Amino acid sequence: MATAVFLGFIVFSLYLAIRSKSGRGPQSVHDFFVASRQFGAYLVFFLAAGEIYSIGTMVGFPGGIYAKGPTYGVWFLGYILLAYPVGYFIGPKIWQAGKRYNAITLPDLFKGHFQSRTLELVVAASAILFLLPWGQLQFTGLVAALKGLGWNFQPFYLILISAMLAFTYIAIAGVRASAYIAVLKDILMVAAIVITGVAVSAEVGVTEVFHAASLHVSNRMDAHQLTFSMSTMLFQSLGFYVMPFAVQNFFTAKSANTIRRTQVAMPLYMLMYPFLVVASYYAISQNLHLASPNEAFFAAAIRLLPGWLLGLVAAGASLSGLLVLAGICLSIGPIVTRNLLPNMPENKQKASAKVVIVIYLIVSIVMTLLTPNLMLTLINTTYYGVTQFFPGVIAILFGLRVRPAAIAAGMLTGQILAIILYVLQVDLGGLNLGLGCLAVNVAVLAVVHLAMKRPHVHALS
Amino acid sequence: MLKLFIGIGIPYIGVIGLLPWVASVDMTVLGVPFIYAWIFGWFVLTSGCLMLCWRLFDCHFDDAHPDNN
Numbered sequence: 373m374a375t376a377v378f379l380g381f382i383v384f385s386l387y388l389a390i391r392s393k394s395g396r397g398p399q400s401v402h403d404f405f406v407a408s409r410q411f412g413a414y415l416v417f418f419l420a421a422g423e424i425y426s427i428g429t430m431v432g433f434p435g436g437i438y439a440k441g442p443t444y445g446v447w448f449l450g451y452i453l454l455a456y457p458v459g460y461f462i463g464p465k466i467w468q469a470g471k472r473y474n475a476i477t478l479p480d481l482f483k484g485h486f487q488s489r490t491l492e493l494v495v496a497a498s499a500i501l502f503l504l505p506w507g508q509l510q511f512t513g514l515v516a517a518l519k520g521l522g523w524n525f526q527p528f529y530l531i532l533i534s535a536m537l538a539f540t541y542i543a544i545a546g547v548r549a550s551a552y553i554a555v556l557k558d559i560l561m562v563a564a565i566v567i568t569g570v571a572v573s574a575e576v577g578v579t580e581v582f583h584a585a586s587l588h589v590s591n592r593m594d595a596h597q598l599t600f601s602m603s604t605m606l607f608q609s610l611g612f613y614v615m616p617f618a619v620q621n622f623f624t625a626k627s628a629n630t631i632r633r634t635q636v637a638m639p640l641y642m643l644m645y646p647f648l649v650v651a652s653y654y655a656i657s658q659n660l661h662l663a664s665p666n667e668a669f670f671a672a673a674i675r676l677l678p679g680w681l682l683g684l685v686a687a688g689a690s691l692s693g694l695l696v697l698a699g700i701c702l703s704i705g706p707i708v709t710r711n712l713l714p715n716m717p718e719n720k721q722k723a724s725a726k727v728v729i730v731i732y733l734i735v736s737i738v739m740t741l742l743t744p745n746l747m748l749t750l751i752n753t754t755y756y757g758v759t760q761f762f763p764g765v766i767a768i769l770f771g772l773r774v775r776p777a778a779i780a781a782g783m784l785t786g787q788i789l790a791i792i793l794y795v796l797q798v799d800l801g802g803l804n805l806g807l808g809c810l811a812v813n814v815a816v817l818a819v820v821h822l823a824m825k826r827p828h829v830h831a832l833s
Numbered sequence: 834m835l836k837l838f839i840g841i842g843i844p845y846i847g848v849i850g851l852l853p854w855v856a857s858v859d860m861t862v863l864g865v866p867f868i869y870a871w872i873f874g875w876f877v878l879t880s881g882c883l884m885l886c887w888r889l890f891d892c893h894f895d896d897a898h899p900d901n902n
Contacts, residue, residue, distance in 0.1 A: 442856075442866065442868045442869060445869065445872075446852070446856075446868060446872055449872050450848050450849065450852075450872060453844070453848060453872070453875060453876060453879055454844060454845060454848055454849070454879075456879060456880075456883065457840050457841045457844050457845070457879065457882070457883060458841070460840055460883050460886065461837070461840060461841065464900065464901065468901075468902070577864075578863070578864045578865065579861075579863075579864030582861065582864055582865060582866055582869075583864075586866065591856075591859070591866040591867075591868055592856055592857065592859075593852075593856040598852060598853055598856060601852060602849050602852055605848065605849050606845075606849060627896050627901060628896070628900065628901040628902075629891065629892075629894075629896065629901060632883075632886075632887055632891050633887070635883055636880060636883040636884050636887050637880065638880075639875075639876045639877070639879040639880040639883070640876065640877070640880050642876045643873075643876055643877075645873070645876070646865070646869075646873050649869060
């Protein structure tokens, strides 16, 4: 029964993908990747929520608070929440810059503002590099969700099916398909989480669940944990909207005010989290022994929900992984064809991007199978690396005349330093490593900029 | 500046700035530990702050305004 309901939703998602294209002729490259800047507030909202609340919401977050309690939960919820005020202020400016430079990708903005091929290449290459672990995480989560359905296939087949579905969505209508499917996914995900949370509350009781959890994980934080939580919330809330796919989402909006209105509503979507927290603590309250903390949410769903509802939960979880995967594909494809490869004409970019996407998916599958743990270890580096784009983006949005070489030097220093510190497991008293690297990034940027300015001043005098 | 304070300042102070105090409070709100209740509350409050920015400042300008075009 669970499988039948699940497959029903997947078929419906394919129908939505086809519907999203109906009545339109052949799509231009701008329409395929950023919907020709035509989306209204509702589609921008659903697309953003669709790509923000990835499969990590139902797998990683429950596992984190199951194992570590509020120490993990607070920074995770806090950085997403605080990203929305940032988005309210920089989102409209990103949209304006996108319009000014007719951009499709994040590196397009750097190319347009700084007129530097080197900087464009640095941003494009590092964007792809740091997105790889993010995609990998979705595959791992998808396997967990499909196993929750009781499917006993080899992970290889589950991953292959997921990759083919994500590609099919994109191949049908690009970002338009993503946006339509996002509406279904966002509704299913909230329904799945609220239903499971309510089931746990009814079965065990809210007070009892939290009481049982507090015996295992402390509700207090020591100085080290506080430093980590506060610095991570600050750092990741800045990186959130310079993620390459998040920037592309802003480009789909039809006006700057569309973006402001979506940001006002975004925090309210998080009201699903109280239900998720209750559901995640079910396993603790029942003294269940989980094979992995990542099963914390599904453990509750499997034990408390009838088969058909479990199918709905699995569909919500799977679609969240698939949409994020599709979003990453829609981001990497044009970054390669527009920014990495030189001089490809626009009318060839769409077809070439599809080839790039297939190659990306195949490489990802091979890496997931060969080095399953490597990518999960590197997942933390996604924010370390991507947030280093922030100073450059600010320079673009406020029209600051900074030397492109200074931006590139700061960015590369920040990114390389972050990887080194992460690999060496350096402890800065709990301070988020990426935040330290961002400070170094800005310092290098300022020094290089001033150093390059001096001869210019002499020439004038 | 007032817009920045309402939209960014208040949520950041509430969520990050007050965290050391929040983490030291030992009570529950309707059975929910205070630290969770606090952050859940900010889901609504943050949306409220942004709604204020929208109503007080931004909704008065149409798409031809320099901030929107």
